[in-house]
Amino acid sequence: MNVHSMLPTVTPHEKPDKREAILDAALELFAERGFHGTAVPLVAERAKVGAGTIYRYFESKEALVNALYQREKQALGAAIVDAFPFDSPPRAQFHFFWDRISVYALAHPTELAFLELHHHAPYLDATSRAVEEAVLAPAFVFFQNAIEAQVVKPLDPMLLGALVWGAFTGLVRAAREGRLPLTPESLLRAEECCWEAIRR
Amino acid sequence: MNVHSMLPTVTPHEKPDKREAILDAALELFAERGFHGTAVPLVAERAKVGAGTIYRYFESKEALVNALYQREKQALGAAIVDAFPFDSPPRAQFHFFWDRISVYALAHPTELAFLELHHHAPYLDATSRAVEEAVLAPAFVFFQNAIEAQVVKPLDPMLLGALVWGAFTGLVRAAREGRLPLTPESLLRAEECCWEAIRR
DNA sequence: CGTATCGGGATGAACGTTCATTCCTATCGG
DNA sequence: CCGATAGGAATGAACGTTCATCCCGATACG
Numbered sequence: 001m002n003v004h005s006m007l008p009t010v011t012p013h014e015k016p017d018k019r020e021a022i023l024d025a026a027l028e029l030f031a032e033r034g035f036h037g038t039a040v041p042l043v044a045e046r047a048k049v050g051a052g053t054i055y056r057y058f059e060s061k062e063a064l065v066n067a068l069y070q071r072e073k074q075a076l077g078a079a080i081v082d083a084f085p086f087d088s089p090p091r092a093q094f095h096f097f098w099d100r101i102s103v104y105a106l107a108h109p110t111e112l113a114f115l116e117l118h119h120h121a122p123y124l125d126a127t128s129r130a131v132e133e134a135v136l137a138p139a140f141v142f143f144q145n146a147i148e149a150q151v152v153k154p155l156d157p158m159l160l161g162a163l164v165w166g167a168f169t170g171l172v173r174a175a176r177e178g179r180l181p182l183t184p185e186s187l188l189r190a191e192e193c194c195w196e197a198i199r200r
Numbered sequence: 201m202n203v204h205s206m207l208p209t210v211t212p213h214e215k216p217d218k219r220e221a222i223l224d225a226a227l228e229l230f231a232e233r234g235f236h237g238t239a240v241p242l243v244a245e246r247a248k249v250g251a252g253t254i255y256r257y258f259e260s261k262e263a264l265v266n267a268l269y270q271r272e273k274q275a276l277g278a279a280i281v282d283a284f285p286f287d288s289p290p291r292a293q294f295h296f297f298w299d300r301i302s303v304y305a306l307a308h309p310t311e312l313a314f315l316e317l318h319h320h321a322p323y324l325d326a327t328s329r330a331v332e333e334a335v336l337a338p339a340f341v342f343f344q345n346a347i348e349a350q351v352v353k354p355l356d357p358m359l360l361g362a363l364v365w366g367a368f369t370g371l372v373r374a375a376r377e378g379r380l381p382l383t384p385e386s387l388l389r390a391e392e393c394c395w396e397a398i399r400r
Numbered sequence: 401c402g403t404a405t406c407g408g409g410a411t412g413a414a415c416g417t418t419c420a421t422t423c424c425t426a427t428c429g430g
Numbered sequence: 431c432c433g434a435t436a437g438g439a440a441t442g443a444a445c446g447t448t449c450a451t452c453c454c455g456a457t458a459c460g
Contacts, residue, residue, distance in 0.1 A: 018410085033322065036236030040446055041412090050411035052448075061446065120377055122233065155389055158380040159371065163393055166370015167363040174362035177320055189355055193363055197397035218436085240420055241438090250437035252422075261420065 019057045021047040023068050031114035035065050035123060062123050069118055069128045072111050077135035079104045084138070090146035091195070097142070098168075098191040105172050106182065112172060136161075152198050164194050219257045221247040223268050231314035235265050235323060262323050269318055269328045272311050277335035279304045284338070290346035291395065297342070298368075298391040305372050306382065312372060336361075352398050364394050 025047035029038040040061055044051040058064040080100045085093060105112055118124065120132075143157035152160065171190055175182035225247035229238040240261055244251040258264040280300045285293060305312055318324065320332075343357035352360065371390055375382035 034234060034236060036234060039444080041444095044412095051446090052412065053410055055447065056409070119373075153389075153393070155393075156380055156386070158374060159386055159390060160393075162370040162374035162380065163367040163390060164370075166373070167367040167397070170362040170364075170366015170369065171359065173320075173366070174358060180356055180358040180362065186356070186359055189353075190359060190363060193353070193355075193360075193397040197367070197393040239418080241418095244438090251420090252438065253436055255421065256435075 018047070018049050018053060022049060022054055022057060022064070023071060026064055026068050027072070027114055028110060030065060030068065031110045031117060034117060035061075035121065062125075065118065065123060066125050066128050068114070069124060070131045072115050073128070073131045073135055075108075075111070076104060076115065077131075077138075080135075081138055090142070090149055090151045091199075093142055094146075094195055095191065097139075098187070098194070101168060102184070102187040102191075105168075105187075106184075109172075109176065113176065116169060116173070139165075146198075151200055153200050160198050163197060167194050167197070218247070218249050218253060222249060222254055222257055222264070223271060226264055226268050227272070227314055228310060230265060230268065231310045231317060234317060235261075235321065262325075265318065265323060266325050266328050268314070269324060270331045272315050273328070273331045273335055275308075275311070276304060276315065277331075277338075280335075281338055290342070290349055290351045291399075293342060294346075294395055295391065297339075298387070298394070301368060302384070302387040302391075305368075305387075306384075309372075309376065313376065316369060316373070339365075346398075351400055353400050360398050363397060367394050367397070 022043065026038075026043050029043055029046060040054060041051045043064075044054055047054075054064065058067060080097060085096055088096070124132075139161050140157050143152065143160050146152035147154050147157065167190070171180075171187070172182065174180050180186065222243065226238075226243050229243055229246060232238075240254060241251045243264075244254055247254075254264065258267060280297060285296055288296070324332075339361050340357050343352065343360050346352035347354050347357065367390070371380075371387070372382065374380050380386065
């Protein structure tokens with residue numbers, strides 16, 4: 001065996017994975033019409049693959065939505081945590097967090113809509129739940145620290161998290177419904193509101 | 201025609217309306233499994249009526265979910281607006297509002313879950329959207345007044361509304377997932393947070 | 401170097417199931 | 431008795447899933 005025989009041959013261009021194409025198609029459709037409202041052959045059509053091809057990559061429709069949920073939740077988590085300023089004071093950390101989810105919301109509205117719509121759905125499996133928990137954990141730690149530093153109200157971190165995330169989500173939803181524009185300015189104003197909601 | 205002929209006859213006790221039974225059954229199932237995830241015969245079984253009976257009261261599954269949405273949205277709106285202290289200062293009005301939705305959330309968790317899950321769904325018709333708008337309007341007026349009275353930040357009333365409603369919704373959702381208890385105390389703390397978020 | 405053979409990914413028509421809806425029969429109050 | 435109402439088996443469409451077949455690049459062979 002020489003080195004060349006072990007490397008894949010050139011594979012000139014065909015590698016943009018069908019698996020990814022299926023996930024991308026499923027993302028749009030599930031975000032728009034929900035899990036039960038989306039027919040598998042429709043996903044295949046949008047992904048430009050045969051209906052049967054989906055079952056070469058995913059065991060079932062449920063396995064597909066779980067794989068997608070995990071991909072998107074992890075991407076969101078990574079977008080938030082990457083380069084997190086662990087040593088900055090809480091207010092700066094909060095700004096960092098808010099800025100990151102704002103950028104994410106503006107760049108990936110469909111992904112956010114999908115995650116929101118499928119949050120805690122009964123067809124999500126244990127792995128999806130575990131990913132959910134793992135992404136949630138850093139926020140919990142942040143609130144804990146901020147409370148100990150006495151800059152944030154001494155309330156259940158879960159309550160604080162639910163308020164802030166709920167408020168952000170409400171904003172994004174209203175924007176999606178065309179009730180208000182989602183601009184960097186309005187997001188900054190909303191950040192001030194949320195900080196004043198939780199600060200001591 | 202005399203007066204008696206115009207009044208309904210005695211109807212001794214059997215009036216627990218099948219229509220209501222169907223709506224009640226649909227409420228639980230739609231809240232739990234969503235619109236597309238709920239089979240009509242299952243609704244019939246839960247309501248203890250024949251499958252065909254549903255179609256004596258509702259033109260279609262879509263008509264059923266719309267009738268239910270309108271019933272629940274209007275009940276929520278009525279619960280909030282009834283006896284609203286129009287002449288009180290904004291802070292008292294906000295407290296009244298928060299108290300009412302808190303009581304509603306504690307007494308009608310399934311109804312709230314249904315409304316949240318079906319919010320802005322594509323199968324909701326023009327009437328449902330109109331009801332949605334009508335229930336939203338008073339909140340809009342409240343924020344407008346509170347801004348003019350200079351006790352609330354001069355931001356888009358829609359943004360303020362989205363933040364507060366989103367925060368409340370986040371709380372209720374977290375409670376439903378068992379992440380935190382939904383007690384009168386925690387709801388009061390959350391109210392303070394939300395007021396500080398929007399107050400000038 | 402050209403041709404035959406191979407193998408695994410991709411396919412979409414077809415399958416059995418389940419769905420929303422219909423319709424005919426049974427029931428019941430008047 | 432009769433008209434209206436309720437019931438649930440029947441129905442056709444649409445669903446998720448399967449599988450016999452196709453396709454195409456790689457390899458073996460003459």
